[in-house]
Amino acid sequence: MRSHLLNDLTAEHYRRSVTEGVERVAAQLATVKRPFTGITVDALAPRIDAVDLDAPLGDTTAALDELQEIYLRDAVYFHHPRYLAHLNCPVAIPAVLGEAVLSAVNSSLDTWDQSAGGTLIERRLIDWTAARIGLGPAADGVFTSGGTQSNLQALLLAREEAEPGRAGWEGSQNLGRLRVFVSEAGHFSVRKAAKLLGLGPDAVVPVPVDHDRRMHTVALARALERCRRDGLVPMAVVATAGTTDFGSIDPLPEIAELAAQYGTWLHVDAAYGCGLLVSPTRRALLDGIERADSVTVDYHKSFFQPVSSSAVLVRDAAVLRHATYHAEYLNPRRMVAERIPNQVDKSLQTTRRFDALKLWLTLRVMGADGVGRLFDQVCDLAAEGWRMLAADPRFDVVTQPQLSTLVFRYVPAAVTDPAEIDRANLHARKALFASGDAVVAGTKVAGRHYLKFTLLNPETTTGDLAAVLDLIAGHAEQYLGESLDRAS
Structure with missing residues (x-):
């Protein structure tokens, strides 16, 4: 053997x-x-x-x-042009090559003596990403398994920074006073993180969104003021740069102003929208992200990397101390004085794959502009898809996309019962999946069932979108016809 x-x-x-x-x-x-x-x-x-x-x-x-x-x-x-469901991208060939190399060598990125150059490559990519964001010279970060872990670590840092040095702050009574503000369209991992961090059941405060599914800043200001008035502590505001359902980008400059006014940690969840960091045409959509205290990026979404490849970035490297623990067998304190770089000093994980290598090879082969142009293509496709849906009387489309997501549903002219329309859309999605002809996602908007295209494949065309829309309409019409027959 x-x-x-x-x-x-x-x-x-x-x-x-x-x-x-x-x-x-x-x-x-x-x-x-x-x-x-x-x-x-x-x-x-x-x-x-x-x-x-x-x-x-x-x-x-x-x-x-x-x-x-x-x-x-x-x-x-996911590489098929009619896979249109979730935030799964076709992957760059240089990244797949990196996957083969890192799996074979099997470096572990927790300590220098298990990784050597791997540690330095990861650190260089963190510095590169922080510079793209504009976090400043004191920035730092670490690669993670995905956006959920990145958001968890960011909120851990926010919790620890909420009342530094206050005796007994970790007690459950005080933790119950902490509040995290996130839009109604924000990611569920924020609630999961709050629970894991021992915060109270009311810790996460959902903030209403506007017509474009962006955080309503007036509502945020009111919520922050109410928090202060009630003697509670605004631990963090989580702005989203690319919501999972709508691809919407919260108004980052205005949110940053409010966070500064209330002395609140600002975290930007850019797991989806981070592709804009390399976009030749759309980088301005992220204006204001440079004021964040922490940022989540998922390269395995809009940088076309294989799962997993993510990172959490922070404005002030010193806050990463809240994730630091020393073990004599692994990273004893003396190594800090000896300037030995151990990534475990920054990470929630101990053993950790060299996922940074995939992004490194992608950038060295394709370049940042090459990656950004691919992301621009899917955003352009979404804009064309929105125009198609808006002009098609068979469908109701929710909002014009900022990134590459379209939320819509089939609305038959002859049916007015919302519940029956819901059932028709659910059936269409299931029937489409069972046929294998295409894969689309689903979600709810105002309690009603909608369908979703998440476009991350530059090979997908408007012809593909039109064909899938016809398939959806056909399955929905077939269901409604059979339903009518059953009723009669």
């Missing part, structure tokens, strides 16, 4: 095995005709349950044959 461990004696085995796997994936990608086969859980689960994990196949080819049957054939393929 030692022959399956990667080392100097098995380099040729490694090359053959990985090459065979890459060829399988390449062949699959070349032949995919739909984003999904439509297979159901009930059909696929028995195949996987039937695999005897205590009876190894002993052969790479046989294992890949099995994998073809239980995974590759029926995977959901």
